[in-house]
Amino acid sequence: xxxxxxxxxxxxxxxxxxRILEAEGELIPSSGFLAATMxxxxxxxxxxxxxxxxxxxxxxxxxxxxxxxxxxxxxLARVVLANARENSFAQVHxxxxxxxxxxxxxxxxxxLAASMLSWFFARRLAGRSGLL
Amino acid sequence: MVxxxxxxxxxxxxxxxxxxxxxxxxxxxxxxxxxxxxxxVRRWQGPLVNMAWRYCRDRxxxxxxxxxxxxxxxxGLAGWRRExxxxxxxxxxxxxVFRSELQRFPTVNVSLEEAAEPAGPATQHEGLARKQSDExxxxxxxxxxxxxxxxxxxxxxxxxxxxxxxxxxxxPEGTVKARLARGxxxxxxxxxxxxxxxxxxxxxxxxxxxxxxx
Numbered sequence: 001x002x003x004x005x006x007x008x009x010x011x012x013x014x015x016x017x018x019r020i021l022e023a024e025g026e027l028i029p030s031s032g033f034l035a036a037t038m039x040x041x042x043x044x045x046x047x048x049x050x051x052x053x054x055x056x057x058x059x060x061x062x063x064x065x066x067x068x069x070x071x072x073x074x075x076l077a078r079v080v081l082a083n084a085r086e087n088s089f090a091q092v093h094x095x096x097x098x099x100x101x102x103x104x105x106x107x108x109x110x111x112l113a114a115s116m117l118s119w120f121f122a123r124r125l126a127g128r129s130g131l132l
Numbered sequence: 133m134v135x136x137x138x139x140x141x142x143x144x145x146x147x148x149x150x151x152x153x154x155x156x157x158x159x160x161x162x163x164x165x166x167x168x169x170x171x172x173v174r175r176w177q178g179p180l181v182n183m184a185w186r187y188c189r190d191r192x193x194x195x196x197x198x199x200x201x202x203x204x205x206x207x208g209l210a211g212w213r214r215e216x217x218x219x220x221x222x223x224x225x226x227x228x229v230f231r232s233e234l235q236r237f238p239t240v241n242v243s244l245e246e247a248a249e250p251a252g253p254a255t256q257h258e259g260l261a262r263k264q265s266d267e268x269x270x271x272x273x274x275x276x277x278x279x280x281x282x283x284x285x286x287x288x289x290x291x292x293x294x295x296x297x298x299x300x301x302x303x304p305e306g307t308v309k310a311r312l313a314r315g316x317x318x319x320x321x322x323x324x325x326x327x328x329x330x331x332x333x334x335x336x337x338x339x340x341x342x343x344x345x346x
Binding site: 013014017018022024026027028029030034036037038040041042044045 | 169186199207270292316
């Protein structure tokens, strides 16, 4: 059932709502509000600004990492595609066996080099920003 | 009437002074003078605490929220583009802070249907009954759905100025008007006795409206 709409009554009620909600008493902030707020602001101002990340210095490392990851991805895709094309279990076994034989020396050297590089870059960045 | 006129003159004068002082203080703060922010807090603490109070109706929490708004203002002072007045920027920032604070820790509210029925005129002291009844209606605003609550809160905070409320919320005026009308509609339905109270008491004659809303 549709309610009885009485525009005149609604307008009167709106006036009453206006009167009630507008005639809200003024709240005076407590006496310590200003001091407490300024104390928090001063505390905030005293905190040293965070050191921005040195993007320029980190750029070579980022490029190197992206290049290494890209190369790894490319190699992986190449091996997988080659295996899929030949579709031979024997080849897969052979590749795995050959890979296992060749893996240690190359990969250990590469991992060591990567570790050394990252250690060197980290020290260099920390040293320049005065942390060390 | 004379008192109201004086009050309005004072407010206009205060606004004019503030319009000059705010940018100057902001410039000083941005140049590294932390103390200059005190002027901003001193001028705007009243409005911000009152605005927060209308959002939560809890004095302690209102002050905490206003303080948080000042801190955010401090952090983001460089973000004031000066296309709008400082007060517009500050109120919009404060409204965002209050909204997110109340989303994180909502006020304990009853639903609109459960809001207490105001005392009737049969109460012994009519003035007191009217006061209680008015307070119940004000508290019921907090029980309105969020999308209608904020336009109602801000419209009355800005002394019934739809444009100012819309600027603070960052919404088109039409949207604010529609939500405001819906909010008042809900209040009217919840408190049918308001229809019978069309004669306001002499002590609280409503101010002339800047805009008539239906």
